[in-house]
Amino acid sequence: MVKMVVLYKQPENSELFDEKYFGEHLELNAMTPGIVRSEISRFFDLRGGQTEYYVMAEVYFADRDALLFALKSPESKAAGAQLQSFASGLATFHFAEVIEA
Template identity: 40%
Template sequence: MFKMIAMFKKPEDTEKFDEYYFGTHIPLTEKIPGLQRVEVTKFAGDAPYYMMCEMYYENKEAFKEASKTEESKASGKDVMKLAGDSVTFMFGETTNG
């Protein structure tokens, strides 16, 4: 599987961030064609990041195709409106073992 990972720094207002992220952004993201699942992790303690979102695709080619869609573009625009410089993106393939 191929995944896109979004790492979020702690926002000033976590309650407002969470409300928008889970109520607006995630439903928008889940509409992306080819996206197989979304996993969100909130970090505990004094972690350097507040939250991580992992978006899974069948393979890199499926991710590339999904990235061309209007749904993906809308999600990307929305996350930049929400988090801007507070989000870092990484990409990778899962391995077994």
């Protein structure tokens, strides 16, 4: 299994980000073929401050081929374009193999 990890920096307008991300993007992204499961996390600071990152998305695929197929799909491209419309410059993408411990 592999996963795509997307880290989102703190947006200037968190209400707008939440509206677009949770209200539109996740639904659009869920249409991408090959997704096994997704997990979304919101960061917090135990000291009460602001963290560098706002949200993390972990999107799981069966293997690298499934991930590559998904990223080339029209559904993924539509989700990427929608993401750029409100979160340009906020996201960094990382890819990893899941190691079962």
